[in-house]
Amino acid sequence: xxxxxxxxxxxxxxxxxxxxxxxxxxxxxxxxxxxxxxxxxxxxxxxxxxxxxxxxxxxxxxxxxxxxxxxxxxxxxxxxxxxxxxxxxxxxxxxxxxxxxxxxxxxxxxxxxxxxxxxxxxxxxxxxxxxxxxxxxxxxxxxxxxxxxxxxxxxxxxxxxxxxxxxxxxxxxxxxxxxxxxxxxxxxxxxxxxxxxxxxxxxxxxxxxxxxxxxxxxxxxxxxxxxxxxxxxxxxxxxxxxxxxxxxxxxxxxxxxxxxxxxxxxxxxxxxxxxxxxxxxxxxxxxxxxxxxxxxxxx
Amino acid sequence: xxxxxxxxxxxxxxxxxxxxxxxxxxxxxxxxxxxxxxxxxxxxxxxxxxxxxxxxxxxxxxxxxxxxxxxxxxxxxxxxxxxxxxxxxxxxxxxxxxxxxxxxxxxxxxxxxxxxxxxxxxxxxxxxxxxxxxxxxxxxxxxxxxxxxxxxxxxxxxxxxxxxxxxxxxxxxxxxxxxxxxxxxxxxxxxxxxxxxxxxxxxxxxxxxxxxxxxxxxxxxxxxxxxxxxxxxxxxxxxxxxxxxxxxxxxxxxxxxxxxxxxxxxxxxxxxxxxxxxxxxxxxxxxxxxxxxxxxxxxxxxxxxxxxxxxxxxxxxxxxxxxxxxxxxxxxxxxxx
Numbered sequence: 001x002x003x004x005x006x007x008x009x010x011x012x013x014x015x016x017x018x019x020x021x022x023x024x025x026x027x028x029x030x031x032x033x034x035x036x037x038x039x040x041x042x043x044x045x046x047x048x049x050x051x052x053x054x055x056x057x058x059x060x061x062x063x064x065x066x067x068x069x070x071x072x073x074x075x076x077x078x079x080x081x082x083x084x085x086x087x088x089x090x091x092x093x094x095x096x097x098x099x100x101x102x103x104x105x106x107x108x109x110x111x112x113x114x115x116x117x118x119x120x121x122x123x124x125x126x127x128x129x130x131x132x133x134x135x136x137x138x139x140x141x142x143x144x145x146x147x148x149x150x151x152x153x154x155x156x157x158x159x160x161x162x163x164x165x166x167x168x169x170x171x172x173x174x175x176x177x178x179x180x181x182x183x184x185x186x187x188x189x190x191x192x193x194x195x196x197x198x199x200x201x202x203x204x205x206x207x208x209x210x211x212x213x214x215x216x217x218x219x220x221x222x223x224x225x226x227x228x229x230x231x232x233x234x235x236x237x238x239x240x241x242x243x244x245x246x247x248x249x250x251x252x253x254x255x256x257x258x259x260x261x262x263x264x265x266x267x268x269x270x271x272x273x274x275x276x277x278x279x280x281x282x283x284x285x286x287x288x289x290x291x292x293x294x295x296x297x298x299x
Numbered sequence: 300x301x302x303x304x305x306x307x308x309x310x311x312x313x314x315x316x317x318x319x320x321x322x323x324x325x326x327x328x329x330x331x332x333x334x335x336x337x338x339x340x341x342x343x344x345x346x347x348x349x350x351x352x353x354x355x356x357x358x359x360x361x362x363x364x365x366x367x368x369x370x371x372x373x374x375x376x377x378x379x380x381x382x383x384x385x386x387x388x389x390x391x392x393x394x395x396x397x398x399x400x401x402x403x404x405x406x407x408x409x410x411x412x413x414x415x416x417x418x419x420x421x422x423x424x425x426x427x428x429x430x431x432x433x434x435x436x437x438x439x440x441x442x443x444x445x446x447x448x449x450x451x452x453x454x455x456x457x458x459x460x461x462x463x464x465x466x467x468x469x470x471x472x473x474x475x476x477x478x479x480x481x482x483x484x485x486x487x488x489x490x491x492x493x494x495x496x497x498x499x500x501x502x503x504x505x506x507x508x509x510x511x512x513x514x515x516x517x518x519x520x521x522x523x524x525x526x527x528x529x530x531x532x533x534x535x536x537x538x539x540x541x542x543x544x545x546x547x548x549x550x551x552x553x554x555x556x557x558x559x560x561x562x563x564x565x566x567x568x569x570x571x572x573x574x575x576x577x578x579x580x581x582x583x584x585x586x587x588x589x590x591x592x593x594x595x596x597x598x599x600x601x602x603x604x605x606x607x608x609x610x611x612x613x614x615x616x617x618x619x620x621x622x623x624x625x626x627x628x629x630x631x632x633x634x635x636x
Contacts, residue, residue, distance in 0.1 A: 129322040132615050136577055137592065137608050142330070144596050144604070228458045232578055235460060236593060250464070254582075259472050267472075271464050275457055282456035 018291055025287025031280035035087055042084035049081040061265050071265040074256040079269050085244040087273060089157050093230050093245065094223035096161025101168035102218040106211065108169065109176025110203060114184060124177065127170045135167045136232055142166075143238045156240045164226040172218040176211060183210055213292040220285040224278055231274060246274050309624060316620040323612050324386050328379060357393075364392035365601065386609050391602035394595075402602035406588065406610065413580070413587030416502050417572040420509040425565050427510075428518025433554050435519070436526035448523065451515040459516075460578035463508040467582065470504065477504055505583040509576060513568070521564065525557045532556075559630050563622055570618025 018025040046067070048054040053076035061071040061079075070079035112123040142163060183189060192202050227246065233239045234247025241248050249270035258267040385391055394402040435444040454462070471477050477500075529535060530553060538548050580589035588607055595603035 125318070125322065129319055129326065132319060132323050132612060132619075133326065134608070134611050134615070137604075137611065138327075140577075140592065140596055141604055141608060144601075224456065232458065232460060235578055236581065236596065238596065259468065264468070264472065267464075267468060271461055271468075274461050278456045278458070278461075279453065286452075 014291070018287055022287045022290060024283045024290065028280045028283025028287060031276050032284065035091075035276060035280060038084045039088045039091060042081070042088045045081040045084055049078050049085075052076055058261065058263060070269055071263070073252070073266050074258065074261060074263060075252070079266055082244050082249060083269055083273055086246045086249045086270065087277070089243055090227050090230065090246040090277070091223075092157050093160045093164070094226040096158050097164045097168055097226035098219045098222040100161065100165040102172045102215060102222050104165070104169040105172025105218065106176050106215055108173040110180055110207065112173070113177040113180025114199075114203070120177070124174070127173050130167055131170050133167070136229065138167065139163065139229060139233055140236065140238060143233060147238070157243060160230055160240065161226060164229050168222050168225055172215075172222070175214065175218065179211055179214060180207060183207055213288055217285045217288050220281045220288075224281045227274070227277060246270050246277070249273075305627070312620065312623050316616055320613060320616050323616070324383065324609075327608070328382055361393070389606045389609055391606045394600055394603045402600070402606045405603055406591065406606055409586065409588045409591045412585065413576070413589065414572060416505060416585065416587060417509070417576060418569070420506045421513070421565070421568050421572065424510045424514035425518055425561070425568070428514040429522040429554075429558065429561055431514075432519045432522030433526045433549065433557055436523045436530065437549060437553070439527070447519070451519045454512060455516040455520055457512070459508065459512040459576075460582060462512045463505070463579055463582045466504060466508045466511075501583075501585065505576070505579050505585050509579060518561070518564075522557050522561060525560060526553055529553050529556045562629060563626075566618045566622035567615065570615040572614070
């Protein structure tokens, strides 16, 4: 019990210090909290918003009711409730990718960095090759082929996360490898090796703690990467168009040429949503890297 | 002149280049091969459903090409080499959406548009971003520099197509300088002057969005932080102690050292041009390679989409190769002994 509390404290203390001392982190964190509140609001969204034409079309924003606070769309949906669901689904895609890709990157980076030699060469060669392939084009082709089968196996949202993981592990792997190579030469690693500790013990107790903050940064960056890729694909009409994500919101508002119909509230909402998401996660990852790398602080 | 270690470096580098292209190609080959077999039949069925009238001979030819591309005929080794030949010559058979024009020809006709737009914007944003970045770092106490850094920190994480959408909102809707609905229509080549005018008018917004994002986003930030690091170097300090003129310190001591790593980035960006600025071109209805990919994807035109993908892979790999080969000439510190 006391162990859990001390573990919890070891997470909370840096968090509170970061919020108090680092303006980038606290700004990012505040925006994230706003977005998370919107995400949770999506669970109380009226079910009728899932269907088209359940609201009057093309209503301008008005403060009369929460349904109309951001107006309605040309296909008769409440922009506000659609936004909350969109943020939830986009976050889901981002987090699923971030749960897979940086961890693969971490493992491959550690193996490549520690083993060195031919293993390192081969792993880095594969990594570099995948980096060479233009990611968006690759996704376009993959989804073009898989689109007929995507919706056949249950909820398609997590599936998008799986697809983005195909390339998203490469940069984390490269970065982790570089860190491990410099860690490997440090004295304390030599000391534990000479003390006869096993490889797994060294990795778990000596190397991973050093990589953890960077892993956290990779985690947030991967969320952004996945959300960005999804909205890019959605603009091309290649995402899951019957689900609300920030990207498909943009797709539908472009499809109905929202600006041409003077529906500026529909046009600007998903864009502001994406910009807020990116600002939040970017500021958070900047904040963390300033925290772990004090040299960045002097500006 | 060409020393033995240098020669060995060149040979090794070219070998890696060939190996990289092969691996990328193999990756895509395996990916396509792992797709469900019915994919090809789906594509062909989709064509007949759309009501396009293609004579049976054409269908058979298309099926053969697609079967080869998806690795469905012959032994695995045969498949691999057949596909390899198509990959290296970018010959993926006739395009589906504008049958019977070869996909390769279609791509080539769009390349000038993309190359002209992206070469111009990439180089311009590289030059401006680097110069402004270095200047901002030398005057980092001033208010304007702080504003610039803040601005670029906000712009940097935003995806470029979001910036494009914001620009459309600002410059087409709020202040209607440009038409809201783009679209080239038919370009008449009869009148050169009007063609150029038309080109400039249509390219202005996409160019602006690319320049804003890549200048302030990446080039500015990287050259700013590189210049900050360079300024703390001993040789810069020494140059200051020798009271060399500031412009000379800036030009010969800081800018030169900042530019070296930036050249690498420029090369990569130039290599990436061949993929087209997919989303920018679509949002601004610009008739480049990116737009072609989009149309190819919408109409299920695999030959065209694959030839563009192959082209951009080869282009990026080649760009890195050229960079690595000329790097010793730009940076005298890199020696291959």
